Amino acid sequence: MTKHLKYILLLLLIWPADCFSRDIFQQNIPQNTPQDSLLREIVAGYGQARVLVPFSGREEIQYYSRNMSVSSVKGGRMEIVISPLTLEWFISQKTAYEILRVPEARSFLTSSATGQQAAEWESYPTYPQYDSMMHSFPVLYPGLCIVDTIGTSIRGRLVLALKISTDLLSAENRPRVFFTSTIHGDETGGFILMLRLADYLLRNYDSDERVGNILDNLEIWINPLSNPDGTYRPGDTILSPVRFNANGYDLNRNFPDPATPHTVRQKETADMVSFLRKQKFVLSANFHSGAEVVNYPWDSRRQRHADDSWFYSVGRKYADTVHRYSPAYYMRDFNNGVTNGYDWYSINGGRQDFVTRELQGREVTVELHDRYITPESQLNLLWQYNYRSLLAFAENALYGIHGSVSDSETGKPVAARVFIKGYDRDSSHVYSDTLTGSFVRMLDPGIYNLSFRANGYAEKEIKSVLVEEGTRTGLSVVMVRFVSPADTADSGGLTVFPNPSTDLISVILPPRQYGRINVMILNASGLKMADYFTEGHEGIPLSIDVSGLKDGVYILQLRNRKSGMTDRIRFVVAGKR
Numbered sequence: 001m002t003k004h005l006k007y008i009l010l011l012l013l014i015w016p017a018d019c020f021s022r023d024i025f026q027q028n029i030p031q032n033t034p035q036d037s038l039l040r041e042i043v044a045g046y047g048q049a050r051v052l053v054p055f056s057g058r059e060e061i062q063y064y065s066r067n068m069s070v071s072s073v074k075g076g077r078m079e080i081v082i083s084p085l086t087l088e089w090f091i092s093q094k095t096a097y098e099i100l101r102v103p104e105a106r107s108f109l110t111s112s113a114t115g116q117q118a119a120e121w122e123s124y125p126t127y128p129q130y131d132s133m134m135h136s137f138p139v140l141y142p143g144l145c146i147v148d149t150i151g152t153s154i155r156g157r158l159v160l161a162l163k164i165s166t167d168l169l170s171a172e173n174r175p176r177v178f179f180t181s182t183i184h185g186d187e188t189g190g191f192i193l194m195l196r197l198a199d200y201l202l203r204n205y206d207s208d209e210r211v212g213n214i215l216d217n218l219e220i221w222i223n224p225l226s227n228p229d230g231t232y233r234p235g236d237t238i239l240s241p242v243r244f245n246a247n248g249y250d251l252n253r254n255f256p257d258p259a260t261p262h263t264v265r266q267k268e269t270a271d272m273v274s275f276l277r278k279q280k281f282v283l284s285a286n287f288h289s290g291a292e293v294v295n296y297p298w299d300s301r302r303q304r305h306a307d308d309s310w311f312y313s314v315g316r317k318y319a320d321t322v323h324r325y326s327p328a329y330y331m332r333d334f335n336n337g338v339t340n341g342y343d344w345y346s347i348n349g350g351r352q353d354f355v356t357r358e359l360q361g362r363e364v365t366v367e368l369h370d371r372y373i374t375p376e377s378q379l380n381l382l383w384q385y386n387y388r389s390l391l392a393f394a395e396n397a398l399y400g401i402h403g404s405v406s407d408s409e410t411g412k413p414v415a416a417r418v419f420i421k422g423y424d425r426d427s428s429h430v431y432s433d434t435l436t437g438s439f440v441r442m443l444d445p446g447i448y449n450l451s452f453r454a455n456g457y458a459e460k461e462i463k464s465v466l467v468e469e470g471t472r473t474g475l476s477v478v479m480v481r482f483v484s485p486a487d488t489a490d491s492g493g494l495t496v497f498p499n500p501s502t503d504l505i506s507v508i509l510p511p512r513q514y515g516r517i518n519v520m521i522l523n524a525s526g527l528k529m530a531d532y533f534t535e536g537h538e539g540i541p542l543s544i545d546v547s548g549l550k551d552g553v554y555i556l557q558l559r560n561r562k563s564g565m566t567d568r569i570r571f572v573v574a575g576k577r
Contacts, residue, residue, distance in 0.1 A: 032091070035097075035099065036091050038099065039051070039082070039087070039091070039099060040087065040091075042099065042102065043082060043083070043084055043087050044084075046102055046240055046242075047083075047084075047233060047240060047242040047244075048081055048082060048083050048186075048242045048243055048244065049081070049082045049087075049099060049100075049102070050071070050079060050080070050081050050082070050099075050100040050102070051079070051080050051082060051090075051097040051098060051099055051100060052077045052078070052079055052080075052097060052098040052100060053077065053078050053080055053095055053096070053097050054076055054077050054096060055073075055076065055077070055078055056076075058345075058346070060078075061073060061078055061345050061346065062346055064078065064080060065345065065346060065347050065348070066260070066348065067086065067089060068080050068081075068082065068086050068089070068090060069081045069082075069083070069086070069243060069244070069250035069253060070345060070347065071184075071243070071290055072290055072291060072345075073344060073345040078345070079100070079290075080097075081243045081244075081250070083242070083243070083244045083248035083249075083250075084248050085244075085247070085248030085249065086248070121192055121195065121196045121199075121379060121380065121383065122376055122377075122379050122380055123376050123379075124188065124191070124192065124237075124238050124376065126236045126237050127157065127228065127232045127236040127237075128236060130195075130224070130225065131158065131160070133195060134147055134160045134162060134224075135147055137162055137198060137199075137202060140202070141202040141205075143166075143168065144164060144165070144166065144168075144202055144205060144215070145162055145163060145164045145165070145168070145198075145202060146162075146163050146168055147160055147161070147162055147163075148160070148161045148162075148163055148221075149161075150223060150271050150272060150275045151267065151268065151270075151271025151272070151274075151275070152267070152271070153227070153228050153229040153245065153246065153267070153268055154229055154245055154246035154247055154266070154267055154268070155228075155229045155246050157228040157229060157232070158228075159223070159225070159226060159228065159268060159271060159272070160223065160224075160225070161180075161221050161222065161223040161275070162198050162221065162222045162223075163219065163220075163221050164198065164201055164202065164215060164219075164220040164221070164222065165215065165218075165219045165220065166205075166215050166216055173404070173433075173436050173438040174217060174218055174219045175217075175218055175219070175282045175283070175397040175398075175402075175440045176218070176219045176220075176221060176279055176280065176281045176282060176283075177218050177219070177220050177221070177281060177282070177283045177284065177394045177397050178221045178222075178223070178276075178279070178281040178283070178284035178285075179194055179197060179220070179221070179222045179223070179284070179285055179287070179390070179394075180194075180222075180223040180224075180226055180284065180285070180286050180287070181193065181194045181223070181224055181225065181226065181286070181287035181288075182224070182225050182226055182227055182230075182231055182287070183226040183227050183251050183252045183286060183288070183351065184227065184230065184243045184250070184251075184252060184288060184289075184372075185227040185228075185229065185230015185231040185232075185233065185241045185242055185243060185244070185245075186230065186231070186241035186242055186243050186372050186373055187243075187287075187288050187289035187290060187372050187373075188231065188238065188241065188289070188372070188373050188374055189287075189289050189368045189369045189374030189378075189379070189382050190224075190287030190288065190289065190366075190368055191224050191225050191231065192224075192374075192379050192382075192383075193287065193368065193379075193382055193383060193386060193390075194222050194223070194224035194225075194287065195224050196383050196387075197222060197387065197390055198222045198224075200387065201214070201215060201220065210391060211391070213398075214391065214394055214395065214398075217398055218394060218397055218398065220394060221279065221281070226251065226268070226272065227244075227245055227251055227268060229245050229246040230242050230243060230244055230245055230246075233246075241373065245266055245268055247266060249264070249266050251266060251268055251269055252286075252288075252347075252349070252350055252351055253347060253348065253349040253350065254266050254269040254349050255269060255273065255349050255350060255351050255353075255354035256273065256349075256354055256358060256537070256539060256540045257300065257348045257349045257350075257353065257354065258543075259300060259348045260348045260349050261535060261537055261540070263349060265538070265539070270539065272351075273354075273539050274539075276355060276359055276361075277359065280359065280361070280433065281355070281359075281361050281363075282361060282362065282397050282430075282440045282442070283361065283362050283363075283393075283394070283396055283397040283442070284355060284361055284362070284363040284364075285363065285364050285365070285366055285393055286351055286352060286363060286364070286365045286366070287365075287366050287368055288365055288366065288367050288368065289367060289368050289369040289370075289371065289372050289373075289374060290367060290369075290370070290371075290372050291333050291367040291370060292330060292331040292332065292333045292337065292367055292368065292369065292370055293319075293331065293333040293334050293337055293338065293339050293344075293367045294314075294315035294318050294319055294331075294337060294338050294339070294364055294365070294366050294367075295315075295339055295340075295341050295344060295352075295364065295365040295366075295367060296311035296312065296314070296315050296338075296339075296340060296341060296352070296364045296365075297311065297340075297341060297352055297353050297356045297357075297363070297364075298340070298341055298342055298353055298356075299341035299342060299346060299347050299348075299350045299352060299353050300341075300342070300346055300347060300348050300350065300353050301342060301346075302342055303426065304340070305356065305426070305428060306420075306423055306424050306425050306426065306428035307362065307428055307442075307443070307444075308340070309444050310442060310443060310444045311340075311362070311364065312338060312340075313444065314364065314393070314396055315337075315338035315339075315364060316338050317389075317392055317393075317396075318337075318338075318364075318366065318389045318392065318393055319331050319336065319337030319338050319389075320337075321388050321389040321392055322337065322385055322386060322389050323337070325384065325385055325388060326384075326385035330385060331385075333367070333370075341353075341365070350365075351363065351365075352364060352365050356427075357426075357427050358427070358540075358541065360427065360428075360429065360430045360431060362442060368382060368386065369382060396442060397440065397442065398472060399442060399469075399470055399471060399472055400440060400441050400442035400443045400467060400472070400473070401439075401440070401441040401443065401448075401450075401465060401467060401473045401474075401475060402438075402439075402440050402472050402473070402474055402475070403418075403432075403438070403439055403441075403474065403475030403476065403477055404432070404436070404437045404438050404439070404475070404476055404477065405418075405432040405437045405439065405452060405454070405477045405478075405479060406437050406476075406477070406478055406479070407457075407478075407479060407481070408478045408479060408480045408481075409481070412437075413432070413433065413434070413435060413436050413437025413438075414432065414437055414454050414457065414479050415431060415432055415433070415434040415437075415454060415455075415497075416431065416432045416439075416452045416453060416454035416457070416460075416477070416479065416498075417429055417430075417431055417451075417452070417453045417454070417497075417498035417501075418430045418431065418432060418439050418441060418450060418451075418452060419450070419451045419452075419453065420441070420443075420448050420449065420450055420451075421449045421450070421451055421461075422449065423448065431497075431498075432452075443467045444467070445467055445468055445469045446467055447464050447465065447466055447467075448464075448465045448467060449461065449462070449463045449464065449465070450462045450463075450465055450475075451575075452477050452479060453498055453500055453501070453502075453574075453575065454479055454498070454499075454500075455496075455497070455498070455499035455500065455572070456481050456499075456572075457479040457480060457481055457500075458479070458480050458481075459500075459574065459575045460477055460478075460479050460480075462475065462477065493510040493512065493513070493567040493569075494507055494508070494509070494510070494513075494556070494558065494567045494568075494569040495507070495508040495569075496508075496556065496569055496571045499571050499572055500571075500572035500573060500574035500575065501546060501571070501572075501573060501574075502546075502547070502573065502574070502575045503545070503546065503547040504543060504544070504545055504546065504547070505543075505544050505546055505556075505571055506541040506542065506543055506544075507541060507542040507543075507544060507556070507558070507569075508541050509536045509537075509538075509541075509542055509558070510567065511538070512560060512563060512565040512567075513536045513558050513560055513565070513567060514536050514537060514538055514560075515535065515536060515560060515561070515562055516533060516534075516535060516536075516560070516561040516562065517533065517534060517535070517536045517558050517559060517560050517561060518531070518532070518533055518557075518558070518559040518561060519531070519532055519533070519534055519542075519544065519556075519557075519558060520556075520557040520558075520559070521544075521546075521549075521554055521555070521556055521557075522554065522555040522557065523549075523552060523554055523555075524552060524553050524554070529549060529554065530544075533561070536558070536560075542558075544556070546571075546573055549573045550573065551573050551574050551575070552572070552573055553570055553571075553572055554570065554571055554572075554573065555568055555569070555570055555571075556568065556569050556570075556571055
């Protein structure tokens with residue numbers, strides 16, 4: 001028996017129900033103590049370690065969160081998950097910490113389990129069984145679903161998604177809803193919950209009116225396992241799952257974020273970003289474990305989202321529905337099961353902020369279970385407590401303002417920015433789809449004034465649009481051209497949106513503009529209005545503030561400092577008051 005296994009066996013007791021109830025070690029312990037050595041042994045043998053660190057203020061949380069994977073904050077202590085990638089940095093901080101006991105290192109798949117037993121949703125499948133189950137759905141329910149591949153993990157495992165719809169082949173105008181789970185590989189309850197949700201929707205389409213209404217009006221996507229390398233470490237059964245991917249990165253701290261522009265983007269993240277950009281989900285939920293609460297944006301900033309009240313009501317509906325079908329103690333963390341992310345603790349690079357900020361979707365994070373690894377004996381309970389809330393969550397995409405934007409002359413779809421005056425801020429607006437012209441704006445009940453702006457079109461305003469609880473308000477918006485296409489033509493390398501704009505433009509960069517670039521803005525007379533350097537990054541639109549410019553046509557010029565390559569494009573500032 002190796003030395004590190006001896007250490008681990010000393011720790012293989014029952015995972016504590018309340019890991020925040022124990023005393024913390026004395027502060028100011030020196031570096032390379034026996035405790036540090038033990039920590040190294042655990043990380044080497046198990047792949048990660050969990051520690052508790054006391055803190056006195058939010059600044060300390062933010063400091064560690066920028067450099068490590070903070071998984072929870074409670075009672076004046078933060079729980080940090082340490083990977084081989086962050087181990088030595090953490091030890092170098094010379095902070096007081098307590099090592100939490102690791103969960104029992106065993107397979108969570110019963111020795112007698114077969115593929116058929118796994119499909120009864122009371123045991124964890126092997127990875128080949130999981131792959132087979134996902135590909136069996138289209139065989140069992142042809143015409144209702146297809147399997148798509150988001151990408152592959154570092155170790156070559158497929159990251160799969162199931163598309164469920166009653167119209168799989170046509171270019172639909174239906175809102176897309178995304179359910180995804182287990183981006184942290186050791187948070188396993190959502191994995192089975194998502195598989196069972198797919199089975200439930202498909203199995204009950206013809207017999208359940210509620211399910212039929214969802215599938216007839218929405219396009220549902222389900223990704224049960226976002227981080228297969230973390231869950232199936234080190235083989236094809238769930239023996240010792242870890243939070244991180246195979247490179248030791250927390251994938252839910254790895255998405256594009258203005259505060260962390262130099263983060264090394266992992267393959268799983270890059271694949272997921274491409275998938276999300278392509279599908280343009282109006283609503284999504286990311287399922288985790290470690291607490292029991294619905295968490296909503298923002299995670300990274302104190303300022304509330306314009307839709308803060310709507311987000312809270314969605315979370316409240318989810319938690320309240322759970323409460324009606326579960327014991328009194330379940331999903332009661334924080335504000336009785338609902339919290340703003342920043343109010344809990346702040347992170348950067350989280351998926352829900354990326355989706356909500358850059359893709360104009362609406363995403364929440366649902367923490368399903370106070371234990372990271374849900375025992376097989378509790379998988380059915382987890383389903384019984386949550387499945388009605390899952391259906392209700394998807395139904396949110398049926399409500400609010402559903403509309404289409406088209407050209408007055410051709411009737412073709414128009415990609416427009418849909419902005420609510422006196423309400424929207426900080427990228428809370430949405431866009432109509434480039435291919436279909438359709439848009440969805442989920443809102444609290446109320447009366448709203450909408451503005452539509454698109455490249456080459458006069459602004460269109462529609463006032464006093466009524467939104468009622470649990471209903472859908474339809475809009476058909478026709479826009480009139482006023483700018484010559486030549487004035488806003490793409491240079492062949494750059495894409496600017498929205499165009500026209502009043503305050504902020506986003507620029508999609510070609511690869512030749514990655515790295516250090518010079519940004520220059522010229523007016524129609526050739527006068528320089530802005531001249532500065534910034535960084536261009538793959539997959540992250542460049543945001544440029546144009547709020548100080550008057551109405552008119554401008555030229556944006558980008559020049560890569562290293563290669564000298566230059567791209568130019570015209571854009572329009574219009575609609576200033």
